Amino acid sequence: MDGGSGGVGMGGGGGGDVELMSKTLQVEHKLFYFDLKENSRGRYLKISEKTSATRSTIIVPSNAIYYFFDIFGYYVEAVDQPQDAVSKELQLDNKVFYFDTGDNKRGTFLKISEASLNRNRSTIIVPAGSAQGEGWAAFRDILAKIHEVNESSSTAPYIIPNQQGSESNEQVPRLSDDVGAGFISGHGNQHPSRPEIKVDRSIDLPPREDLGNMGVSKVIRVDQKRFFFDLGNNNRGHYLRMSEVAGTDRSSIILPLSGLTQFHEMVGHFVEITKDRNEEPPSAKAE
DNA sequence: GCGGCGT
Numbered sequence: 001m002d003g004g005s006g007g008v009g010m011g012g013g014g015g016g017d018v019e020l021m022s023k024t025l026q027v028e029h030k031l032f033y034f035d036l037k038e039n040s041r042g043r044y045l046k047i048s049e050k051t052s053a054t055r056s057t058i059i060v061p062s063n064a065i066y067y068f069f070d071i072f073g074y075y076v077e078a079v080d081q082p083q084d085a086v087s088k089e090l091q092l093d094n095k096v097f098y099f100d101t102g103d104n105k106r107g108t109f110l111k112i113s114e115a116s117l118n119r120n121r122s123t124i125i126v127p128a129g130s131a132q133g134e135g136w137a138a139f140r141d142i143l144a145k146i147h148e149v150n151e152s153s154s155t156a157p158y159i160i161p162n163q164q165g166s167e168s169n170e171q172v173p174r175l176s177d178d179v180g181a182g183f184i185s186g187h188g189n190q191h192p193s194r195p196e197i198k199v200d201r202s203i204d205l206p207p208r209e210d211l212g213n214m215g216v217s218k219v220i221r222v223d224q225k226r227f228f229f230d231l232g233n234n235n236r237g238h239y240l241r242m243s244e245v246a247g248t249d250r251s252s253i254i255l256p257l258s259g260l261t262q263f264h265e266m267v268g269h270f271v272e273i274t275k276d277r278n279e280e281p282p283s284a285k286a287e
Numbered sequence: 288g289c290g291g292c293g294t
């Protein structure tokens with residue numbers, strides 16, 4: 001279902017898009033609609049909040065669904081001290097989502113704001129639902145199911161004819177060619193007990209033309225070592241694999257893209273504090 | 288029978 005939207009005239013012509021999955025969730029007096037949809041550009045999750053008189057909608061690119069799940073997991077864990085829960089932002093190519101908790105006489109809530117270049121900001125507000133955060137937990141569980149369906153469905157990836165479409169209303173990333181098995185081994189219908197990716201201040205996803213592109217590979221040489229950088233993804237999301245190859249030895253670290261900015265900042269920090277020791281420009285050459 | 292936000 002489309003959550004009772006007027007259908008006609010909704011921006012971006014989402015009316016013609018194929019609906020892959022639809023769920024509704026009632027929390028207190030509010031009704032939330034989740035619609036996983038697909039069009040020629042890829043997939044997106046439309047989340048609408050409907051109150052008696054008002055409706056507001058955010059559009060979540062499909063590659064961000066897991067992060068939404070993960071972030072909700074964080075707030076569920078923090079529901080005992082919501083005032084201590086840190087605000088989060090999810091930075092994507094063409095939009096940013098802000099997550100903030102709040103408190104008023106109605107109770108605790110999580111505000112999710114979507115800011116994009118060509119649209120006005122839109123916001124939904126999710127009640128915690130109870131002292132135990134049942135509303136947030138239910139929201140998270142729906143996100144887990146949608147993520148699962150999205151990741152496991154085997155539609156061929158779309159080829160985007162031209163990547164410079166910045167005028168589109170609902171830009172969604174290309175469907176990434178997914179590898180990996182079900183969401184979690186064992187019973188596939190439960191969310192993992194604890195999200196592994198800890199999202200902090202910001203998450204940077206690479207430009208969408210790189211997402212899911214297994215061919216992206218870079219090498220640098222430092223002295224006798226080679227370092228390989230490869231983008232990949234699995235059922236947990238996208239990651240950067242960095243491999244050090246020296247002689248016949250190879251070892252890798254897997255960095256979820258949610259940590260890329262932190263990683264970058266950390267490297268930058270050490271570049272700064274070791275400046276005087278490394279006067280000469282780096283000897284590494286990109287290939 | 289709710290209704291929060293406000294870039």
